[in-house]
Amino acid sequence: MRVALAMVAVLIASLAFHFASPWRATPIASNWGFIDDTMALTFWITGAGFVAVVLFMAYCLYRSRHQPGRRAAYEPEKRKLEAWLSIITTVAVVVLLAPGLTVWGQYIEAPAGAMEVEAVGMQWNWSFRLPGDDNKLGATDIRFVDSGNPLGLNPADRNGKDDLIVTNGELHLPVGKPVKVLLRSIDVLHDFYVPQIRAKMDLVPGIVSSLWFTPTKIGEFDILCAAFCGLGHPQMRGKMIVDTDSDYARWREAQQTFEQSRKTDADRGRRESNP
Structure with a gap:
């Protein structure tokens, strides 16, 4: 129980530090605003994953905490859960990579007459x-x-x-x-x-x-x-x-x-x- 609460406290502190931090990117002075947009998207997706994983782990620790007379049930696999995890992970990776690859394609091809x-x-x-x-x-x-x-x-x-x-x-x-x-x-x-x-x-x-x-x-x-x-x-x-x-x-x-x-x-x- 205490470990679960500590994990939630670390999560809250991490989010508070991120949003209250004075360290931000310098004002942009070029055409590459798309790079900032891609980085912001990456932060939101990885941040959502971080929050979901920590909360899920804290829930599991709380839900499966020791109680007198409780016995663990052995479940070797859940195909439905595994399928959903695979789909969600695939979508997240595609959403993370696609904007970066698009930016890179523009980044390495200078316009004619530059x-x-x-x-x-x-x-x-x-x-x-x-x-x-x-x-x-x-x-x-x-x-x-x-x-x-x-x-x-x-x-x-x-x-x-x-x-x-x-x-x-x-x-x-x-x-x-x-x-x-x-x-x-x-x-x-x-x-x-x-x-x-x-x-x-x-x-x-x-x-x-x-x-x-x-x-x-x-x-x-x-x-x-x-x-x-x-x-x-x-x-x-x-x-x-x-x-x-x-x-x-x-x-x-x-x-x-x-x-x-x-x-x-x-x-x-x-x-x-x-x-």
């Missing part, structure tokens, strides 16, 4: 690359990575000469336009995550993964690494700044292209060798 941006993770900072006037990103290869070419662009690829290189961890994007983010890692496993965007994806060395979203709110948002990537993992933060079209255009004009950065590095090297 602007491509590359995010590169390395211990322990974020760098970015945007296409230049030709609207094409140049080829990359890990063999070209060095202090003057941290993103590993192929110097022989003409498509990459006008690529915009951003190494200060600050990415600007225009509001209201779909963006496909190509993800690369230079060293270990990282994970690109912006809580307000609801989008996250692993950066696996040797593989180019991707995600897409449409920024819907102007503002500044933290870019986090959601995979433990070493001692400096907590400090691996960047900034995603969503601008108006005019502010975004001004920011682009202030960025260096890959060709310009190579010339700057060459000039600096000459000055250092000939003081």
Whole structure:
């Protein structure tokens, strides 16, 4: 009896903590409201299952408590009960999985015409690359990575000469336009995550993964690494700044292209060798 009451008390405390908790998702700033809806549906279904199972267990403990003279009756199986449990479980699993699979299908297929941006993770900072006037990103290869070419662009690829290189961890994007983010890692496993965007994806060395979203709110948002990537993992933060079209255009004009950065590095090297 006391165990049954304790289980009910734990259930009530758990529900009270959930509804009174101050920890909630950050306000969404992208088109992925469907992800929030799917998570809410998951909480309601699993929460209902949690309540039903705990109450049923408490009832069984109370109903089958020891009483003088009572003897247990052996019932090896109940086909009707088993059938209903199988049906209910199947329906619950389908309801849980179907919305998630639908969201995933949308999540991995960027719309035609989405602007491509590359995010590169390395211990322990974020760098970015945007296409230049030709609207094409140049080829990359890990063999070209060095202090003057941290993103590993192929110097022989003409498509990459006008690529915009951003190494200060600050990415600007225009509001209201779909963006496909190509993800690369230079060293270990990282994970690109912006809580307000609801989008996250692993950066696996040797593989180019991707995600897409449409920024819907102007503002500044933290870019986090959601995979433990070493001692400096907590400090691996960047900034995603969503601008108006005019502010975004001004920011682009202030960025260096890959060709310009190579010339700057060459000039600096000459000055250092000939003081």
